[in-house]
Every structure is written in structure tokens, then in C-alpha cells.
Amino acid sequence: MTQRAKVAFIGTGGTISSVGRDSLDLLDYTATGTRLEAGAILDAVPEARAVADLIPVPFRAVPSPAIGFAEWRDLVLLCERLAGDHPDLAGIVIGHGTATLEETAYALGLTLTVDLPVVLVGAQRPISALSSDAGLNLVAALRTAADPASRGRGVLVVLNDEIQAAREVTKTSVARLQTFRTADFGVLGQVDGPDVRYYRRAERQHAPGTPFDIRGLSALPRVDVSYAHADADGTAVRAFRAAGARGIVSAGLAPGMTPPAEAEALAQAAAAGIVVVQSTRAGSGVVPLTTRLRECGILSADNLTPQKARILLALALTVTADPQEVARIFATF
Template sequence: MNAQQLLDYWPQVAQVADVRPVKFSALPSTAIGPAQWLDLVRACHQAVADMPDLDGIVVTHGTASLEETAYFLSLTVKLDIPVVVVGAQRPSSGLSSDAGMNLANACRVAGDPGARGLGALVLLNDEIHAAREVTKTSTSRLQTFRSPDFGCLGHADADKIAWYRRPLRPVGKATEFDVAGRESLPRVDIVYCYGGADGAAVDAFVAAGAEGLVSAGFAPSFVTPDMAEAFTRVMAGGVAVAASTRAGSGRMFYTTRMREPGFVNADNLNPQKARILLMLGLTVTKDVAGLNAIFETY
């Protein structure tokens, strides 16, 4: 459903906000990637240009890739007003759907002064999460979106929007990433590590044109000897490799074993978030030290 159809289906939303629907696209979230992210950034800026009195923007989104879209928007949307990305675990037509409540609460959060300056936010199940930290942790439970290391920022309760903490990493206008006018981003792929993994995937992604790779390694970031050899070889050829882990939480330990070959430290970003930051980082620099500074900052 497009924005107007959602509002028609859930008229109760009009009780909490004056919503002006903008028809952007109607895609499953499995079909959303860098091209759509760039279009969405432009759409957010255009909405404010067309309606300068907006208090906030709500982006409705399927939950499969919601966290990725939210993090990209958090780093690239250069607006003063909040952007809230919202989804639902149960369809609008389902028994006891969470869609209507999530949509209403997302509008409440987008209009709340406390949401300004926090980057893109994610709202589901009455919880407000920072885009950088949130991830989908369960296939079907309503409480699927969690921020494993630090928890949510606040709650959309019945009586008020209650805030409890603020993220420290720069977002929005404070970032160095300018995607205005860009039609594409550097290709970055994720290589998943597992027992006995060799370097075939590393070589295949580079052959396909990858300018960067993210290693989803064993916690706290190590990979198999064959994969380490492949990564070292492609890094020597100029491909940036950010070391993350498949664990789902916790920061990467930047040991000698990772530093000397030239891995970029992905900090505590999960692989899909590290991919987004590396894509944006490569629009600024290909230098390992410069990329490390970007990951330390954002």
C-alpha cells in the first residue's frame, strides 16, 4: 500500500498528526538497496522543499531491510527535522496487526521536539531506536527490533514520548557524506565466515567489481586461514576490507593480527551496517587510515 492507502486503512492516525502523504514507491523491502536509498534521500529533501512547515518525516518500510535504509538515511539526510522509519511485523489485514499503532506512534515521534538531532530513528513495538544500533533479531516476534549493545532511546507511551538517552555519533548535517547528485555508490559485498571457508567468495566479489568487502568473521573478528590469505591478497591490490563479526553485537578487537594486513576496524557495526558505512566512506577516501577514522567517528 502507498502512503495514502495506509492512511485510509488506519484513519486513527489523523488523531495524532496532520499527515501529508507523499507517494514515493511501493516495493517489498527485499527489493530496496543503494539506488532506492539515493532516491529516498532526494525525496526527503524534496518534501521539505515543497512543505517547509513539516515537523518530521515518516518512512514506511518492510522489516527485512529496514535497518539498512534507516542507517543510510541517518548518515546522508541533511535536514533539521526528524526522519522516522517504521514497519510492522503483522500485515494490516492480519488479526491483531501492529501496523496501525506503529504508524501512529511513528508520526508522534516524528513530531516530537526530542527527536531532533538524533539521526534517522526506527519505531516499532512502542520502542524508539537509533538507526546505527538497531537490528532485526527475530523472524516474526513483535519485539524483533533491538539495539543489542545499548538498548532503545525511549518509548512511545500512551501519555507521552519518553526519552532516556541520546546517541553520541555524528548524524545528518554533521557527517561528511554528500550523496546529492550521485546515481550510484561503490560496490561493497559481505563475505560470511564459517568453519572451513576458503577465499572463493572473496575472489568472486572482487572479480564482480567490488571496491570494498566486509568480513563477517568469527567473534571477535577472526577468519579462517584461507580466507585471511584471500583478504590480505585483495587488500594489497587496493580493495578495502572492513572487519566485522557474525556475532550480532560487540565491537571488533583491532589486534595486530587485524591491523598489520590492513583491515579496517568496523567497531561494533554488524556486517550490513558496516557495508553501508564502507560504501559511503569510499566516496570520501580509499586510504585505510582515513577509513578507520570514519568508522571511529560514525
């Protein structure tokens, strides 16, 4: 008899764990405050145990807007402990709310210390809902984590039968099941029933082996995102400076521009020693490093969304404040 792969399932809460008032409660289910821990989620999806030998790991049961750096650090440590306690572990799946799933995935993709497939999974409909996607998403994520072909590909995100790269994927719709998309490059692969199929690899470097070690940190350097819009006058940028920001990401107008007063405030911040990175609110495409940006000392976020550029900039600032080195990091990760 072929031995099944061993996969750990960490539950952090989110829609995939949520129980609404009834099966038609698709939108206001958080009002009940009921979220299942990891073991209870697996009990609610008995098909999951047919996929792999599962280790349920309770963590927190919260909505994903409550997840940030402290949870990322604790997940890094937890994954490290699980790998040490279970040398035969094939992979780890983390159940997560979709609101910040892409941020947790990218943060872990830069900071994990384990050389195992780590897959984040969520749901657009609560586990209690009619036609919930929670169960099948979970099964697909477990199959992905258990598959040897998933090793060495960085942190993965699996929903709607699609496998996406943590760096590239973003949530694009409030309620549709196909919400997670990679605008520029598309999926890495697909899960078709029992088959995990890959078609490409993400090229940027990822954990393990990055220079970013957050295990002993109490917080990341403060980095804020300034959202550009018509008539933006730099008030937010000045407020972030006053709050002690060491870095600012500009979510600029495509292709990476801001109104004049906002541009002046960003240039002043860069001149004052704050590392400023220009991203775009468009959600797709590379911000060109124009003459204006170079003259102001502002860096390009490459094609990272503002929320992911914020994570990489904060991590970069844990190892360097040299803008040239930060630029190299953005070209690497």
C-alpha cells in the same frame, strides 16, 4: 486551539502496507501482491489523523528486499523537497518493510540533508491481519516524528512502542513483534500512549552535515560482504575481487576472526588495494584491532553489523580510499 504538528508520511511498501488473503494470513501475505500506497494506509488507520496533520506521499509499494541505493538516494531528495515545500513540517515518517529497514535507516542517517526528525516504521504483521501491529506502530512513529524532542537525534526506528537509533538497531526475529533490538545499548526511548519519552542519546555523528552526498550519484562503490564459516577457503573473497569490489566486509567469527584460508584471501585483497573491514557475524560487540589485523592492513568495523559496515564503507569510498581516513570514518559514524 493548539495547532497540531504537520508530519509527512512516505509509503515505500513492505508488510505495513500489505494485504493478505484474509485476517489469519500472517506469513504468506506477499503472495497476493497487494500493497497500499501511503494515502490508503492512512485511510486504513483513521486514528493516525488524530495525531498530526498528515501529508501522504506515495513513493513505491514494494517489498523491502527490492529497496537499495537508488531508493535511498531518491528518499534523500524527496525529504529535501518536502522540507522545502513545507517550511512548517515537524517531521517525516517512512513506512518500510522490515527486512532491510535497518539498512535504509542507517543509510539515510548518514546522507539526509534535512534537519528534521525522520522516523522509519514497519510492521511484523500485514495491515489486514488479526492483531496487526501496523496501525499502532504507525501512530507511535507519527507521535515520535511530531515531538520536538526527536529533533537532532538522527534517523529513528519505531516499532513495538520502542524508539531505536538507526546505527544501532537490528532485526533479530522472523516473526516476533519485539524483533527490533539494540543489543549493546538498548532503546533510546519509548512511546507510551500519547507520551514520547527519551532516556539516552546515540553518540556517533549523523546527518545532516556528514561528508556523504549521494544526491548526484548513480551508484555507490561496490562493497561486498564475505560471511565466515568453518572451512571457508576464500572463494567468495576472490570472486568479489574479480567482480570489481573496491571494499570487502568480512562477517567474521566472533570476535573478528576467519579460518586461515579466508584470512589469507582477505590479506591478499587488502594488499591489492581493496579496503577490507573486519566485522563479526555475532551481531554484538566491538571487533578489536588486533596485531594480525594491523599487520594485514585490515580495519575494524567497530561494533557495526556486517550489513551496516558495508553501507558505511561504500559511503566512505565516495570521499576517500585512504585506509587511515576510512578508519577515522568508522570511528566517527
